[in-house]
Amino acid sequence: MSALTFTLKISPVQRVDCSPLTPEQLHGKSVAEIAALPLWSGKRQLRVDEVFDISRIGKDGGDDDSEDSNDDHIVFLNSSAHLDRIGQGMRSGRITVHGNAGDYLGLELRGGRLELHGNAGHFAACAMSAGMLHVHGNCGDYLGAGLVGERKGMRGGTVLVTGNVGDRAGDQMRRGLMLIEGDAGDYCASRMLAGTLGVLGKVGRYTGYGMRRGTLLLTQTPVLHATMADCGTHTLPFLNLMFKSLRGLPSRYAQLDQNRVRRYAGDIANQGTGEILVLLPP
Amino acid sequence: MIINGVSIDDTFAEAFGMRATRVLITAQNHTWAMHAATAMTGFATSVIACGVEAGIERLLSPEETPDGRPGVAVLLFAMGSAVLMKQLETRMGQCVLTCPTTAAFSGIDSGYPEITRINLGKNLRFFGDGFQISKQFGAKRYWRVPVMDGEFMTEETTGMVRAVGGGNFLILAESQPQALAACEAAISAMKQLPNVIMPFPGGVVRSGSKVGAKYKSMIASTNDAFCPTLKGITRTELSPEIESVMEIVIDGLTAEDINRAMRVGIQAVCDLGRAAGIHRISAGNYGGKLGPYHFKLREIMRARGAA
Numbered sequence: 001m002s003a004l005t006f007t008l009k010i011s012p013v014q015r016v017d018c019s020p021l022t023p024e025q026l027h028g029k030s031v032a033e034i035a036a037l038p039l040w041s042g043k044r045q046l047r048v049d050e051v052f053d054i055s056r057i058g059k060d061g062g063d064d065d066s067e068d069s070n071d072d073h074i075v076f077l078n079s080s081a082h083l084d085r086i087g088q089g090m091r092s093g094r095i096t097v098h099g100n101a102g103d104y105l106g107l108e109l110r111g112g113r114l115e116l117h118g119n120a121g122h123f124a125a126c127a128m129s130a131g132m133l134h135v136h137g138n139c140g141d142y143l144g145a146g147l148v149g150e151r152k153g154m155r156g157g158t159v160l161v162t163g164n165v166g167d168r169a170g171d172q173m174r175r176g177l178m179l180i181e182g183d184a185g186d187y188c189a190s191r192m193l194a195g196t197l198g199v200l201g202k203v204g205r206y207t208g209y210g211m212r213r214g215t216l217l218l219t220q221t222p223v224l225h226a227t228m229a230d231c232g233t234h235t236l237p238f239l240n241l242m243f244k245s246l247r248g249l250p251s252r253y254a255q256l257d258q259n260r261v262r263r264y265a266g267d268i269a270n271q272g273t274g275e276i277l278v279l280l281p282p
Numbered sequence: 283m284i285i286n287g288v289s290i291d292d293t294f295a296e297a298f299g300m301r302a303t304r305v306l307i308t309a310q311n312h313t314w315a316m317h318a319a320t321a322m323t324g325f326a327t328s329v330i331a332c333g334v335e336a337g338i339e340r341l342l343s344p345e346e347t348p349d350g351r352p353g354v355a356v357l358l359f360a361m362g363s364a365v366l367m368k369q370l371e372t373r374m375g376q377c378v379l380t381c382p383t384t385a386a387f388s389g390i391d392s393g394y395p396e397i398t399r400i401n402l403g404k405n406l407r408f409f410g411d412g413f414q415i416s417k418q419f420g421a422k423r424y425w426r427v428p429v430m431d432g433e434f435m436t437e438e439t440t441g442m443v444r445a446v447g448g449g450n451f452l453i454l455a456e457s458q459p460q461a462l463a464a465c466e467a468a469i470s471a472m473k474q475l476p477n478v479i480m481p482f483p484g485g486v487v488r489s490g491s492k493v494g495a496k497y498k499s500m501i502a503s504t505n506d507a508f509c510p511t512l513k514g515i516t517r518t519e520l521s522p523e524i525e526s527v528m529e530i531v532i533d534g535l536t537a538e539d540i541n542r543a544m545r546v547g548i549q550a551v552c553d554l555g556r557a558a559g560i561h562r563i564s565a566g567n568y569g570g571k572l573g574p575y576h577f578k579l580r581e582i583m584r585a586r587g588a589a
Binding site: 175194196215234235236237238241242244245273275 | 348349350351383385412413415416417418419420424426432433435
């Protein structure tokens with residue numbers, strides 16, 4: 001597979017909007033054309049080649065600058081937390097980021113695979129509807145939430161985070177799968193509408209605050225607020241099915257297999273048909 | 283054509299197009315999956331009065347089922363999609379939803395040229411009275427309905443395909459016990475095959491019918507040509523030594539499935555042979571006027587070496 005590589009060569013003072021650099025938008029463009037594309041940075045526009053060294057590796061491993069080369073894999077090297085909106089609106093292909101990423105990583109992601117080897121800022125996977133975001137590191141607040149002013153967050157796809165996430169992970173999440181291997185901050189799954197959110201580590205305060213539907217899967221009993229109601233311990237067969245569907249994922253979730261849980265329903269201040277399932281030892 | 287002393291008639295079984303679906307029922311163990319499957323396939327011998335023809339296809343090991351529990355595969359056949367959907371819904375609601383520990387899943391997802399998704403648990407979810415929970419894993423949607431034993435889980439839809447119903451053959455024997463023994467041997471062999479059911483009790487029907495009757499209200503009546511007690515007073519198909527005739531009816535997902543089932547069944551009967559009192563194998567047809575599928579007995583049995 002060919003890869004188009006962007007190596008960050010400056011230390012950006014302002015944040016840089018990298019949303020034009022997705023496989024679809026670069027498809028069929030030569031390196032020279034890509035180099036001339038404008039990227040917003042604060043109130044200024046920068047050429048891509050002012051920010052990145054660009055190289056295109058062909059299928060044979062050598063340099064390939066033909067226009068018809070297949071740019072379905074984009075690599076960011078030496079990335080920094082100033083690079084926002086990486087993979088915005090991506091529909092297919094792959095983006096791999098080495099280094100940190102800024103805010104809005106995978107914003108409105110609609111397909112393909114976005115992988116980050118580093119930490120992400122706030123609003124990662126925000127308004128995402130399909131595809132996969134795999135973060136080998138930590139994420140900031142509002143992971144998989146909705147855009148400001150919108151009533152729905154993530155609407156589909158899969159988010160894997162190996163590290164910790166900030167507050168409000170899964171805020172207003174509507175559908176899809178979000179699996180966090182580390183800890184989550186406060187208000188995890190707040191205002192959740194549906195979908196499945198897992199946290200293997202600890203969660204902060206007000207977990208499931210305002211949750212309407214959806215499933216929050218935990219391995220440790222959280223401190224819950226008064227409007228989350230304890231429904232007792234149960235063996236739920238649907239968990240077999242869910243864990244089976246996770247088997248192929250590159251995640252610790254692939255090893256889960258116990259289906260004995262303590263079930264909390266809520267938030268009863270807001271419809272109350274959401275659930276927090278705390279896995280119990282078999 | 284004579285196999286082991288059994289004469290194979292130069293005739294064909296006439297079959298017609300049906301709609302079919304498969305449902306996988308799982309439960310805590312095979313016993314309870316079978317309870318649900320038995321109830322669901324009860325009173326489903328013939329579309330004439332039951333709406334659907336249904337049967338248990340086979341047991342499923344935990345490795346074969348979506349939720350990793352023991353299960354049973356059930357096939358349902360109907361003359362049209364509307365009646366199949368209606369029957370599936372009522373049977374799911376009364377026979378599977380009600381049965382402790384069960385869950386139900388789609389049994390047809392790929393492998394057929396035309397698959398229509400029909401409701402499996404889509405409407406059953408309303409039994410949850412607002413407490414039902416939808417879960418989507420991969421491309422499939424499931425419903426979790428809270429019930430008194432825990433949760434009833436069901437896939438939202440299953441696949442419906444165009445299928446073939448009414449494949450059959452008749453076993454003509456010297457006595458009733460011999461005819462029945464031959465049927466039992468045939469059914470036991472045919473039950474090993476996938477994609478087919480033999481919907482009648484024990485897989486065998488003794489009241490084969492002809493179209494029409496002397497009574498206006500009857501659309502079908504006894505097949506007097508094959509009734510041994512009427513040999514002297516009707517245009518009989520039976521020779522003097524035949525004292526009992528039984529029929530095996532087969533519904534299959536494809537014509538090839540029925541072909542194979544007929545071959546295996548007839549072979550099992552012929553293996554018993556003339557020594558066990560079996561004289562002839564024939565088949566039921568309506569002169570080729572009713573159904574587009576003609577399963578010619580001799581062609582089927584000639585191909586048995588190749589199969």
